[in-house]
Amino acid sequence: MRGWLAVFAVTLGIFALMTSELLPVGLLTPLGAGLGVSEGAAGLMVTVPGLVAAVAAPLVTVATGRIDRRVVLIALIGVMGAANLASAFATSFALVLVARFLIGIAVGGFWSLAGGLAVRLVPERHVGRATAVIFGGVQTASVLGVPAGTMIGDHSGWRVAFGAVGVLGLISLACMVFLLPRLEPRRSIALRDLPEVLRTNTGVRLGIALTFLVITGHFTAYTFVRPNLIAGGIEISHIGALLLVFGAAGICGNFIAGALIAKRLKQTVLGIASILAAAMALVTFLDGSLIVTGAVLALWGLGYGAVPVTLQTWILRAAPETSEAATSLFVSMFNLSIALGALLGGLAVDRIATASAPWIGAALVAVTLIALRPRAREAARGCLRTRGESASESICSLGRPTTKRAGERAR
Known part of the structure; x- marks a missing residue:
């Protein structure tokens, strides 16, 4: 206890x-x-x-x-x-x-x-x-x-x-x-352990890239969600409640992802990217309706709610033997992406238009769909593996135990 x-x-x-x-x-x-x-x-x-x-x-x-x-x-x-x-x-x-x-x-x-x-x-x-x-x-x-x-x-x-x-x-x-x-x-880990994990582990590299695209895209849009809601005709007094709708949907997304990632990790990432890109784009078409706005934010929250647990699971499965170093890199990229997203969104809002931030965010997240689909096909053929591993020992099987580890568990 x-x-x-x-x-x-x-x-x-x-x-x-x-x-x-x-x-x-x-x-x-x-x-x-x-x-x-x-x-x-x-x-x-x-x-x-x-x-x-x-x-x-x-x-x-x-x-x-x-x-x-x-x-x-x-x-x-x-x-x-x-x-x-x-x-x-x-x-x-x-x-x-x-x-x-x-x-x-x-x-x-x-x-x-x-x-x-x-x-x-x-x-x-x-x-x-x-x-x-x-x-x-x-x-x-x-x-x-x-x-x-x-x-x-x-x-x-x-x-x-x-x-x-x-x-x-x-x-x-x-x-x-x-x-x-x-x-x-x-x-304890040394600084030299960090680039070594990136250099030798394809799954970690891909997971870090996915984190960059999804989190940067999300925060490019989400950091300036309040100005965009106001521009869409939403009264200031309703924004806090609408963000709670986003939050409630996010908690649901977390549990849904938790149930899916055990067997469908790559597919869950693809689904998250699709939902996030669609929701960010829809924010720019709001017309002041609380029901429509709530539905769009619920969709957005559902997608983002699944992000942390899904990406963290990707990293842990990619590097079970070097999880501390890999998690450190994941946390670093996650927070760097928050910063870059806020900075990019701020530049877009000040120099282009308020509505440009969600469109840029949607575009970044959409790149995930392009980047991941070829990787998913390679993974299915056993092509994504860390240096020195055979196909059967690789992390290509993200979402299921590798042949070697499965055998160890059986013993």
């Missing part, structure tokens, strides 16, 4: 961290007005922590290789809580960006370390379920934390929303102090 309480404490920490990173998405308009910057410039509040987290994920993992993981996680969640409280009282945009920089360090380091903790917290037979719960914190933050923060910001002001997330971070810190056991490092 204590192990599961520790799992939930880590999950709460990831939920608070990811909500913190993405909170500005739903509050760009009031944030820009309150800090005297354009909506495009306000998008830097998503770009900065994303870029920093992308660098921090591998660096924190390597730098803290000899330190008790419990101590590192508690320190990182404390930094996040303090940075959000500082944002709530900041008097300038520059100070907010400094706080967002610190949040990026916390997000990248915490996520990369927390991904492999389940095996140390619960019995082996529960590791898969515990891992899903931990990464569910990422998903729930994207689809529930941000809409809830938006509603708080709409009713009480954006500073109150940041303050609330800061308090949530401190609550997470207290939970981890009392519930997490000592987690002495078992095996």
